[in-house]
Amino acid sequence: MKSISARQTGIILFLTILANKILLLPSIMYEKTKADSLFVMMLLFAFELFILWIFFSLKNKYPNSSLKELLQKSVGGKIAKALIFVFLIFFLFKTMLTYSVIYVYLKDLVYQDEFGLLAIICFIPVVNHGVVCGLRAMSRSFELFFYLVLTGVVFCLVIAFFTNISIPYFFLSNPKDIFNTCFTHFFSFGDYLILFIFMDKIKFDNQGKKTILKFVGLGITIVLAIFLIFYCKYHDTAFMHNNAIADLLVFSVQFNAIGRLDIIAMVTIMALGLFQMEIFQYAFCESFVMVFPKLSLKYAIAVFDILFFIVYFVLIGKYEFMIMVTTNYLPYFSILSNYILPSIIFALSYKHKKELKHEKSV
């Protein structure tokens, strides 16, 4: 089996943490919880770490098992498929969300005019090709682009940091608002669920666990830094800036002789968006093959593309509608997929282990 290393896993997590949280999220969150959105993010990241903890525990107990094997042993084939089906839906919507966020950015700031067909021509074949190439090839590509993306994001932060910024007022929102905002943005999280889908393809030891945590820590730190600098820079007008990382550069003082620097943000966002779409579509396809084992990966890609085109005409490009769906309806689904389902898997695996021990002792 073509496996991936701890470093590659860490980089995948780093890129998924960054991709859909550094554009739209800071401005949407600001509407409700102002600069306290930073605490919302911290809380959501803490929940996210809970998923990571469950994954590490599962990996410790069953280092070579796949999610399907694990669930089949515990609850039987049909329920296992039903549980994985939830993941399948989750990854479909996650890919859509990523695409929508990138789409809004590219349409508003980069291409302005009609962009729909152009975007599909660019994204879909490349993302499909990434899935065909497989997890190992993709993770190697992420490894190669990692420093480029990191440099791009840090560059945006540094440039923004050296412009006029001031600390915003914190603790203006009450805890209820903070928890409410947490709830409404559950769907923007749950990135670590991808690990469950290809858990049998990830190989690492204790040192590897530290490596993964290092990259996760780096990702979280960068996202929080972007939130902080974004709020320091825009204060009460933050809700108007829908493309956080890009706006940090666009509205910064131009450096003499360099000209406009937003091309760096542009390239970074495009690369991040592509990578995240690749990894989520791959997770969708893997879940699809687990649910429908008789169909190959190529069928999974075809099904994804058809669903993508259907949802494209319903959701993508309609900014308000997209935000309404992701903040009003999808949070309920996210609670199931992000937190309840991993907890069930963990509990089942624990039960399965107890049964195994019992069988051995008998």
Add this chain to the structure above:
Amino acid sequence: MIQNKVEKIIEKYKIEFHNSNDFASRIFNKGEQMVGMLFLKSMTNPELFSQTIYMPLQQCNEKIDEKTLCEKILKNNSIEIIEEKNIITNILDGKVVIFSDSFQGIVSVDVLTFPSRAPTEPPTSPVIQGPREGFVEDFKTNLTLLRRRIHSKDLVFKSVFVGNKTNTKVIISYIDGVANKKVVEEVERKINAIKIDGVVDSYYILSFLEKRPNSLFKQIGNTEKPDIVASKMLEGKVAIIVDNSPIVLTVPFILMEDLQSSNDYYTNHHYSSLVRVIRILGLMIAIIAPGFYLALQLFHYNVLPLNFLITIADTTQGLPFTPFLEILFIFLLFQILYEVSLRLPSYLGLATSVVGALILGDTGVKAGLISPPGVIITALAKIALYTVPEQQSQITVLQVIFIILGGSLGILGIVTGLVFVVNYLNTLDDFSTPYLAPYAPRIANDLQDGLIKHSINDMKTLPKSFPNNHKERSK
């Protein structure tokens, strides 16, 4: 007419060789004994033939048999007794085959000669410092060049014949104990499986060794320099030498090899690191510069510094072509000039340069057909291409692809194109070797000889990017 055994054999092989003009036979009568000789005039040295075979036979007074022929009479170092079924092969190898009606054995004597050039510096990889020898068409000379560099009993040369008609000698070479056995076996298996009428150059067998022969990207290393092959074999790679070809193939191959030059190892490693970084920049400029320029000009002009934007606007005003067609036109012009300069006799080279640079370029700009920024960007990309000359054909194709992507989809096209290409490159893993190692996946040990080159003292172990057996390099 009654024919004896010698005449019968000569007649038989004359027919076998279709009475070819260079096929020769000699009958030598020594008393009652008749000795026959078969050889190809085009492949044998007449002086050597006379001195080592004909004269000694004439001067000989004793009865001739295989033993006396081999031990006493013939004055040649390369004599062997062969079987009848090998007569044709020996004749084709430039040997004289001797037989008689009075003894059973067949003796073969090597008097091969053919025009051969000296191992001069190859035009494709000149060095400022370091060895200047290059491989030649004669495989024996090539083997000597390698033996001279690796004085070890572990250096192995295994020969295989490929090609139904050409019967070309292909030599698989490696250092036993350093090269990975599985890689050697895989190379042997692939070469033995080749079914082709002829192998004229090493390039003919290259596609049989590649896992994806239809891929744009190079998957097998090739060089004309024995020092490079020797150093690759010391790292555990396998070399494939083909008779009549000065290009030696090496496997496994990683892209990083083409970013390295033999010069890097004969100069200060700090300087080598700088040059390697420049090379990778050159590679990137060569691939994406024209496409990127088009993307900026057509889709993202607002990110250009104002002064630069004004310059572009000034120079492109009134051009008859769209920017996309303009860049394609200049690219085509450069490519035509390149092809012409390759094929024209050298005395016409200067004329081509004048026509290309002055008449077509300068006058084209003055006539308002093409713009100076377009010419500069395309020329820059074409010049940058030669920072990695080994990848010239691949980069040229990629240039066209990225011109189309940048011109039709903007920066998004460039980024998606790059991600597509990198994803594809990461699927190439011939001989269990990741194509983009040591960066994807990151192999810490091999970064010492990556873009930033360390001193030879620091490279204590052999590369881990590809399979090899021996671990230590120095202590």
